[in-house]
């Protein structure tokens with residue numbers, strides 16, 4: 001590679017597409033996942049599971065809508081990992097069904113058929 005080629009490649013890499021501002025933006029994404037949470041205890045269980053999850057930067061579960069908003073770093077985790085983490089503590093996460101063993105261990109008031117309360 002001669003000097004001219006090196007210069008062209010460098011200029012390309014320093015193009016506006018890779019400014020620090022854009023990088024910061026892609027380092028955090030937000031996803032809304034529909035869960036089967038029905039009460040405050042579910043909220044605590046799911047949020048605790050998310051707090052242990054690598055790459056998760058923030059979470060907020062709204063029991064009334066059963067939706068949890070998760071802020072995460074897409075370089076460190078994936079939406080699939082986040083859904084799996086929720087499933088592992090006994091709750092549905094979008095199309096991912098609750099882990100049956102974890103679901104059985106849930107408190108009676110936290111089962112899906114308990115209804116929102």
Ligand SMILES: [Cu+2]
Pocket residue numbers: 037038039040041042043109110111
């Ligand atoms: Cu519950």
